Amino acid sequence: MLKVSCNVTMDQIALAQCGFLGRPMPLPAFTPRRKAAVSGRPLSKAPVLAVVSDRGGLGRAIVSGSGSLADRLRLGSLTEDGLSYKEMFVVRCYEVGINKTATVETIANLLQEVGCNHAQSVGFSTDGFATTPTMRKLHLIWVTARMHIEIYKYPAWGDVVEIETWCQGDGRIGTRRDWIIKDCATGQVIGRATSKWLMMNQDTRRLQKVSDDVREEYLIYCPREPRLAIPEEDSSSLRKIPKLEDPAHSSKLGLVPRRADFDMNQHVNNVSYIGWVLESIPQEIIDSHELQTITLDYRRECQHNDVVDSLTSVEPVGDAEAVSKLQGTNGSAAGMENKEDLRRFLHLLRLSGDGLEINRGRTEWRKKPAR
């Protein structure tokens, strides 16, 4: 349904299925079973077990009626109407940052995980790429166009959060996936997120309209009426992000992808971009504020040997007013405050060499709560 990682060729999908335990080729005795599992599965809501049994290594494919152990132990499942998926996660100690609370990257990782698990549970591409069978046939994949996350209260180590996710069509060319994050102990909504995905041909790298047969394949799992995690009126999730003016107020240059940033197709994981955006936030903001909202537009992919510059500027309030205010400050990014004591910034990630844009972003920061 939705791609949560990057491109994958058909060979790699097959390899992934067969070579799950790191073997390069499947042993002949097991190939036929695996191939049947990859292509001919009928889509239906019920057989969570049948789907998952395909995903694991040898031996799991045979266990009928019980599913994988992880699936049985999994703390997530489709909701009763089958139109959304909920899962619970405990925040681990290494996912907690300098504020003693989960980092926004942790949250983003969990959103990605639950999106993956949702797609798994409804039977889409059991290799984790969430493509429908028709898409696989046509070499189509989902790519992230925009990611918007709002966090009202960060969970701490040991907290359990419940994330609900669903997806729906978004115009002719895209889909959207929404999330709601709740604190299990209080039932409070502590965060919301939405994302926009486009369909791309993985060979030509060109965007494509979502055809009707693809749409039908996944629409049965989507809510019938539009259901938005972030109501329309609060439209910062939809607002266009302008390109920040040169020179930026603050920057971190020469960021290099690490091995851990790459997925199996040697593309940088979506979540790593968030880390890069945060690298050029000034220290005084990091010390006094916490991230409330982040919106990222994904424009270009980053590859192995790319070097990235991260640029940050205070977001202008209005045209003329902004210019005069900016000239009034000494250019430091700790400049303007607005009425609600929120700091707003624009971001740009670009390739160091030729300046090609990778991502554009906007963030909002609120004062840290007293602890």
Next chain:
Amino acid sequence: MVATAATSAFIPVPSPSPDSGAKATAKKLSNLGGMKSKSAGSSGGLQVKANAQAPPKINGTSVGLTTPVEGVRNECETSSPPPRTFINTLPDWSMLLAAITTIFLAAEKQWMMLDWKPRRPDMLIDPFGLGRIVQDGFVFRQNFSIRSYEIGADRTASIETLMNHLQESALNHVKGAGLLGDGFGSTPEMCKKNLIWVVTRMQVVVDRYPTWGDVVEVDTWVSPSGKNGMRRDWLLRDYKTGEILTRASSVWVMMNKKTRRLSKIPEEVRGEIEPYFMNSAPVVEEDSRKLQKLDDNTADYVRTGLTPRWSDLDVNQHVNNVKYIGWILESAPLPILESHELSAMTLEYRRECGRDSVLQSLTAVSGTGVGNLVNLDDIECQHLLRLEDGAEIVRGRTLWRPKYAKNFGTLGQVPAESS
């Protein structure tokens, strides 16, 4: 926190209450209402009555529900000793408290059954995989399911993921044993004396890496190490098959966090932790070979300009230990990473680094040398992570085995598994 949620799920009192005590309380509360209006400053009592009868909203209003109860409790604490005539008109606070406690306990039980649908018996004990103490109190056991973002390029959990799980289980052990002082494994006595544990040595042996969706069962325990050290061991198993995946052993010493000087274990701390010491042999045989220090001449590969990101830092803005491993592997040659997998690792931690550090990662390939990397043998590498000025952060040794070596060895076993 649990109690709060329990209340919000349980009340309205009248309908679903199985507890007759609660109904009696409701009546009592309504009687209270009349009395309360006479006495001053007891709005807490009035509010309790009101809420008992009105079905509250569940979302986010649990705070509203706790407040009146707390108001009641505060009243109780401050109303001593009341004048004699006043006592006769006061309600029976102890009965009220007992009733409220009963409600909480019943609600908690009901909430636990409603929201968690345990699929296995031990899920009731450990539904979120937070771990529990087993084996006469010495061993702590926790399960981890491998999440999609924890797997590496070859679809298996990365060594960093495994090390993260070790760290998490260690902290949860300390917490589960009731010894968590400050959230970093320092016991209460240690916190008083400004002492912290620092890891000096880590050895890990990986037999098989778990994949996405696997559930890993981690057992961890502590033993003494010399007179003033502690050893923590881990054993990781595949939850389903019981197969041993990884073994790890680490050595810790105590340091004063202000002076940064090593410290003996004070008697008070010894009293806290000794009851938990097992006297077992290390789960990984100690590799006592000296780790050599690399330099620009002896290294085959060097990677410079490594800087910590925000997400690498812990609460004290020091780089998390596990991140060092990622940096060490940054300078490991790509051919080795592609054809081999890390099978064993020995690390010596020497210094910590922070946000502004710039590091260099050096690697030397032992034995065959750089020309012959793509082969079917095990490869051994030496590593050094240092600051630009040369100060050493970590020394290491890694052993790599060919990725597909195990297949040839276990061909005979595979068909049996598939049945």
